[in-house]
Amino acid sequence: MTVIIPYDDVENGVCVSFGRAPYFLAYDTETGCRSQSPNPAAQEQGGAGLKAAQCVADLGARALITFRCGENAAEVLAAAGVEIYKAPEADVDRCLQAFAEGKLEKLTKFHAGFHGIR
Amino acid sequence: MKIAVLSGKGGAGKTMVAVNLAAAAKRAVYIDCDVEEPNGRLFWKPAEVRRTQVGVAVPEFDPALCTGCRRCVDFCRFNALVYIRETPRVFPEVCHSCGGCALVCPNGAVREKSRPIGVLEQGRSGDVTVITGELSPGEASGVPLIREALRADTGSSLTVIDCPPGSACPVMESAEAADYCILVAEPTAFGLHNVKMVHELAVILGKPCGVIINKQEKAYEPLELFCRENGLEILARIGYDAEFARLIARGEILYHADRRAAALFDGVLKRAGGGRE
Numbered sequence: 404m405t406v407i408i409p410y411d412d413v414e415n416g417v418c419v420s421f422g423r424a425p426y427f428l429a430y431d432t433e434t435g436c437r438s439q440s441p442n443p444a445a446q447e448q449g450g451a452g453l454k455a456a457q458c459v460a461d462l463g464a465r466a467l468i469t470f471r472c473g474e475n476a477a478e479v480l481a482a483a484g485v486e487i488y489k490a491p492e493a494d495v496d497r498c499l500q501a502f503a504e505g506k507l508e509k510l511t512k513f514h515a516g517f518h519g520i521r
Numbered sequence: 522m523k524i525a526v527l528s529g530k531g532g533a534g535k536t537m538v539a540v541n542l543a544a545a546a547k548r549a550v551y552i553d554c555d556v557e558e559p560n561g562r563l564f565w566k567p568a569e570v571r572r573t574q575v576g577v578a579v580p581e582f583d584p585a586l587c588t589g590c591r592r593c594v595d596f597c598r599f600n601a602l603v604y605i606r607e608t609p610r611v612f613p614e615v616c617h618s619c620g621g622c623a624l625v626c627p628n629g630a631v632r633e634k635s636r637p638i639g640v641l642e643q644g645r646s647g648d649v650t651v652i653t654g655e656l657s658p659g660e661a662s663g664v665p666l667i668r669e670a671l672r673a674d675t676g677s678s679l680t681v682i683d684c685p686p687g688s689a690c691p692v693m694e695s696a697e698a699a700d701y702c703i704l705v706a707e708p709t710a711f712g713l714h715n716v717k718m719v720h721e722l723a724v725i726l727g728k729p730c731g732v733i734i735n736k737q738e739k740a741y742e743p744l745e746l747f748c749r750e751n752g753l754e755i756l757a758r759i760g761y762d763a764e765f766a767r768l769i770a771r772g773e774i775l776y777h778a779d780r781r782a783a784a785l786f787d788g789v790l791k792r793a794g795g796g797r798e
Contacts, residue, residue, distance in 0.1 A: 450600025450615050457594070457603045475612055482605045 404465040406430045406502060407485075408495055409455075410439065416493030421469045422451035422476060429462055430499055452476035452516070459485060468498050468507065477513040523680040524793055525699035527723070529715025531686040533705045534735035534759070537769060538789075539683035540564045542703075544776035545786040546679040548648040552670050554695035555685040556639060556654035556663040564774050567644025567651040575654075575669045576635030577618045582609045586630035593622035593631060614661055639666045643673060650675050667694045674698075679790075688722040696723065701793055702730035703756065708741030716744070720751065731756040731793055756789045 408417055409424030418424035425445050429438050440462070444454035456476040459467055460483035467480060468488045480487055488507040490498050501507050526539040536553075540561050543549040553559040580593070580602070587609055594602045594609065601615035602622060613636055623631040638660045642653040654670035656663045663685070671694075674680050684695040696702055702723045706716035716732065723730045731754040734744065738761060748755055759765075768778050775782035 444600070447600060448598070450597075450612075453603055453612060453615065454600040457600075457605070460603075460605055475615070478612075479603050479605060479610075482608075482610070484606075 404432050405463050406432060406466045406468060406499065407459050407462060407464040408468045408490070408498060409442070410495065414493065416495060417468070417470060417490045417498060419470055421467075421472045422453075422455040424455070427455075427459065427462065428495060429464070432503070450475075453479060456480050456483070456485075459483075466502070468502060469510065472510060472513055473516050474513045475516070477510075522678065522701065522794065523674075523682060523699045524701045524703060525682040525684055525696040525728070526703045526705060527684045527688075527692060527696060527719045528686055528705040529688060529718040530707075530711070533686075533707055533712070533715070534733070535686070535705050536561050536564075536683055537775070538703060538705050538733055538735075539681045540774055541776045541782065541786040542790055542793075543649050543679065543681040544774050545783070545790045546677075546681075548677055548679070550650045550652065550674050550677045550680040551683065552674060552680065553651075553653040553683045554667045554670055554691070555683055556656040556666045556670070556691070557685065559653045559655055561683050562642070562644075562651055562653050563772050565644075565646035565649065565651045566772070567642075567646045570642055570644035573641050573643075574637050575639050575641050575666050576637045577616075577665045578620060578633040579613045579616050579618065579636045580611050580622045580631045581634045582611075583630045583632065584608065586628045588628055588630075590627065592625045592627065596621050596625045618665070639663070641666070641669050641673060650677065663691050664694050667691055671695070671698050688718040692719070693722065693726070696726055696728065699728060702726075702728045703789075703793060704730055704732045704753070706732055706734050706744060708734055708737045708739075708744050710741075710743070713741070713744045713747060717747065720753070733789065734758045736761055754792060756792045757785055759785070 408428040409421050410426040410428040411418035426439050444451040452473040456479035466486045468490050470490050487510040489510040526535045528535045543551040553561040591604050594604050601612050639656040644651050652673050654666040685691045706712045737758045
């Protein structure tokens with residue numbers, strides 16, 4: 404199965420934002436292969452979460468590991484059958500390790516959007 | 522003539538000024554564009570009220586005609602559309618009603634339907650036509666409703682547009698139709714900051730404007746200076762007045778209830794160029 408992590412190349416870790424993460428890291432749990440693709444929503448004026456969620460669904464993901472996620476994106480991901488897990492820390496390797504061991508908790512709180520406010 | 526009443530902040534006195542200006546004109550149209558909290562009607566107590574629902578267009582998809590080409594999804598610059606599990610889907614609160622999705626669909630699978638966002642209320646109070654936009658709670662944008670309220674203007678020698686506070690899109694939409702802008706300011710540092718914002722907007726829109734200083738106990742020199750430097754006529758200064766406060770709190774129109782107020786707003790109307798017909 405494919406697991407997606409929003410990835411910040413500057414911080415070299417899980418991006419604090421889902422919708423505006425510069426990259427999505429795709430990890431294949433069967434093959435152990437990792438690939439990185441740019442997030443098409445990163446620079447959008449609005450609706451970034453929706454577009455990012457569409458991208459994650461299109462990548463064939465079954466799981467997403469993220470710090471946070473907006474309500475709209477969560478709705479799209481739920482419809483697409485993508486489980487959302489809470490990233491326990493910024494280290495990608497350790498996140499994937501925890502996921503493999505079944506130690507990650509589901510993300511249950513979704514924000515209503517930041518809309519330019521940080 | 523159309524006069525818009527603006528202020529950078531709430532509670533400066535926009536509605537009080539707008540209502541009394543329309544009262545001074547005797548025959549007028551008063552349009553409450555402060556659709557998130559319209560309160561001019563508390564003074565007018567309009568009769569013969571008609572209420573009509575106002576909606577915005579949102580797309581609706583015909584699954585039988587949709588082939589999943591995703592042109593609509595790719596076209597939407599607001600990202601209001603997604604295509605998940607072979608089903609197109611709209612997020613109505615993200616949609617800007619541009620109609621683009623229906624245009625780009627090669628199969629005619631997108632139709633537009635109306636989503637209600639508020640109510641337009643039209644009534645009469647003596648010789649004043651009272652138009653009120655009332656946005657439903659939770660709606661993100663009042664602009665479409667403001668547009669409808671302005672369109673409902675029945676035409677008179679004077680139309681007074683009571684704007685929402687601030688200087689963002691809803692205010693722009695409200696003031697754009699005006700020939701003249703009245704900026705209601707408070708004589709404080711905060712009031713000056715706010716009047717600068719709305720003045721900047723009025724300048725961008727190319728509207729002549731004047732200032733009413735409300736709640737003035739003594740002149741606030743930086744505001745006086747700002748008005749002088751920008752050639753802004755001070756149309757009136759309104760001090761704290763126990764009788765005015767009492768009448769307003771009772772929902773009465775100052776112009777009708779107090780001679781001093783009547784003289785004051787006759788003067789404002791004349792200076793703003795909106796004399797009687």
